[in-house]
Amino acid sequence: MTDIFFYIFSIAALAGAFGVVFSRNTVNGAMFLIGTFLSMASLFVLLEAYFLAVIQVLVYAGAVMVLFLFIIMLLDVKESAARKTSLYTWAASVIGFGILIVGVVAINSADSIREKAASLPEATGVSLKSFGYELFTTYLLPMQVTGFLLLIAMIGVIALSKKAKAD
Amino acid sequence: MSPEFYQKIAETNQWGAIAPELALGILALSLLLLEIILPKVAHGAIPRIAILGQLAILVYAIANSCSGACVTGEAFGGMLFFDATGELFRVFFLGSSVFVSYLGMVSLEKKTLPQVEYYHILLVVTAALMLLAQANHFVMLFVALEAATVGFYILVSYFRHSVVSLEAGLKYLIMGALSSAILLFGIVLLYGAGSNPALEASSRDPLNFGNLEIFLAANSGDMLGLLGMLLVISGVAFKVGAFPFQIWIPDVYQGAPIPTTALLAIASKGAGFAMLLSLVQVFSPLSDWLVPLLSALAVLTILFGNFAALTQRNLKRVIGLSGVSHAGFLLIGVVAATKVEWATTAVMFYLFAYLLASIAVFAVFAHLEKEDDSEISLDDLGDLAKKNGFLGMALAIGIGSLAGIPPLAGFIGKMLIFVAALEAELYGLMAVAVVGAVVSIYYYFGILKSAFFEVWHFQDDDEDAPEEAEPGASLQFFGKVAILAAVAGTLILGFYQSPLSSWLSGG
Known part of the structure; x- marks a missing residue:
């Protein structure tokens, strides 16, 4: 399924x-x-x-x-x-596609990666609850600083764009 | 994870230990509030309140700086690390922001621009830089750095009626975003490498500096780790303006309002070195790669900064490029710090000497009374010493200290770096540094020459020319005190280093 x-x-x-x-x-x-x-x-x-x-x-x-x-x-x-596609665009897309092919082939042919992957512990998705806990305990200070960042960004936009005073 | 686990982490949030930063944040918010509450006539007092408030916080920070009872070690769940160097950077950033507020007062007074917002953003930027200097975790480092950088974007383009200022803001925005992206990419690679459970010594929280250092020590050949280190160092090199990441410096320094230029020259550079000093510690297991990388950066930075400054006539560009060469000298100190322990003290001493000298120099620039402050050239200094002896004296001492003329503080700073490099056996770097120092004397004394020696005047031209304001006409009490303090500090540190150096080494 x-x-x-x-x-x-x-x-x-x-x-x-x-x-x-x-x-x-x-x-x-x-x-x-x-x-x-x-x-x-x-x-x-x-x-x-x-x-x-x-x-x-x-x-x-x-x-x-x-x-x-x-x-x-x-x-x-x-x-x-x-x-018209320029020469650079052509070159870039050919090189990019080449790298993609090499990557896919390398991952599929390397047995060591697959063996390692089998032995690794299963990745668990972060639950929303533990994310929230982390945010308000360990990362509390960075979060507060982010608040100030958004505040100065907002104030900056206003200060840079508001009309000059009439006086 | 149980709630108890998180509760234990939350208990490490020692808000008292970051009282200066909190006070700055509250002061910044209350400035906005004051603008609403106070009647329009009293708005002129707000900058003064900002300066006095910062002075009070500065006194508090100095009085509390590690007098035996201070908190040391990790706090905030490993986000911050308190030590003597962090305390010093606090004082450094506070000192520079007090001075920049004064410059802001001088140059904003004549403009019809929003006033209070400048101080508000300045205070938030300073608080972010103070946290940055104490960061012990890449998340904290990046968030604090971004908070400061976003503030810088606004402050650089603050004179929005000036095309040059807007252009500088746009350039700084693009270059800053690029460097942040490089830094972030490096951090992500380090996270990916350090949290790989298949590798030895991996951890759940590899962005913590301590954990990352342990991981790198166990896997010093890890490609992802090396690449991450390279990208992180490149991102930081952008901030300090080291070659080849210095291209933004001349244009941005020229276009930014003088107070912002001073903030960029002093605080932004200091922040870059605060980051470098702690990152060198983190990446010390990779020092086989790190030391050659930083040495190459230092050599190119010194040579480029000094030789590019030779041909400039715009004062802000000269100071910007000379700042690039100062970054090179400081990089030598950082390289030496990987081998000699007291080299960190030498770097701090150099930064403080640079702070004092830059205060004197930028105060003079702000008082030249030019209408358009992006166009101050050497010619505007003409006869400064004759027109205003006080400013002439301040310029002479400041420039002399930047050039490293004995017996000023800048000389002792350079000497300490040289001795540290000698002890670390970095002879090649020393040779380049000596060449750089000699070349720098040419353009520093070019500035002094135009300030002190008679300029040729065509007498008949002067009658038609509009009367320009005398330099120093708007010099106020705060400004005199700031200049006097900077000059006195530069002179005293030239003769008596022991009080500062014993304080610097945490004694």
Whole structure:
């Protein structure tokens, strides 16, 4: 059962990724990206990393994508006509694809990795509860500092953008 | 994990031990509150309240600095580590922020910009830097560093009517984000390597400096660990402005408002070295790689900083590039600290001498009364000594100390670094440092030459020229005290080092 879901969501994630690359319309591309993020979140659920899945949906599919769409709106990108791919783009994509192939082959052919993986203790997803405990005990001080960081960022935006006083 | 386990961790949150940082945060918030409460006519008092408040915290921090009863060791679940060096950096950052607040008061007074926010952000940045100097965990280090850096982005572009200031802000934002990304990538690699249960001495919390040091000692050949170390050091080198990560310095120093330039030159550099001193300890198992890396950085930084400063005529660029070469000297001290224990004290002494000299120099720049402070060049110093003897004296002492002229504090600082390098048998580094010091005298004395020797005037031009404000016209009581204290400190440290050095070595 899990295997079937794994294949379904993997294919969905890949299809979304191809959609991002090949869509001419930037808004469509952004929508495909949301699809990829959601499929990735489902894969995390299959791995029992529920917290990561929730974060993936909230932060990436939610906040980051809204930001992307805002920028697309502000830049007012027209549907781009087919552009000539430059030599650099070709070279970069060939090299990148080559590295990907080498990586996949290396991982599949190295027995030592698989043997090691079998002997490792099973990774357990962080539960939301223990995450919360950690945040408010061990990492309490960094969290408070983060609060101040957000405060000065907000104040800075206001100070840099508000209209000069009339006097 | 049981709630009891977390309760035990929570008990290590000793808020009393970070009282100066807490007080700074509260002061920062109350400044905003005061702006709401106070009537408009009384708003001029807010900068003074900020300065007096910081002075009170500074006195408290000095009085409490390790007089036997201070907390030492880990606290906040391993986030912070209290020791004598941390206490010193607290005093260092507080001293620089008091002075920067004064400069802010001088240069913001004439502008129609939001005033209180500058001090608010400055105080938060200072508190973050103070925590950064005591960080014992990469999460704490990164969060504190980001809090400070975000504050810097705002402070650099604060004069938003000036195109140069905005450009500097944008450049700093992009370069800062890039360096943070490099640093973060390094931290993630270290986390991945250190938490791998298949390796010896791995731990559940590998971002803790102590745990990471144990892990690296057991796996000193680990590729991920080495790569992580390289990236983390590169990220920090960005912050101190070491070659080849110094490209942002001249433009950002030039465009930023003078108080922010002073903050970048003093506090940001100090923060970088606070991080380096603790990271050198963490990465000490990798010293076969770390020492050559830092040595190469030091050599290139000294040579680049000094030779690039030779051709500059803009004062802020000169000081920025000379700051690059100072970072090189300090890097030699850091390299020496891997072999000689007291070299840390030498680095601290150098930083304090640099702080005092920079205070004098930047105070003079702020009082040159130029309308556009990104365009202060050597020519604007013309006849400074004649027009205002007090500022001329401060400039002479400050520049002399930066150049390392005996008997000023800067000379003793350089000498301590040289002696430390000698003891650590870093002869090649010493030779480069001597060359750098000699070259630096050329441009430092170029500054003094234009301030002290007669400039040729075409008499008839002067009648048409609009009357420029006299240098030092806005010099206030605070400013005189700050300059006098910096000058006196520079002179006294040149003759009597024992009080500071015994305090520095935690005696």
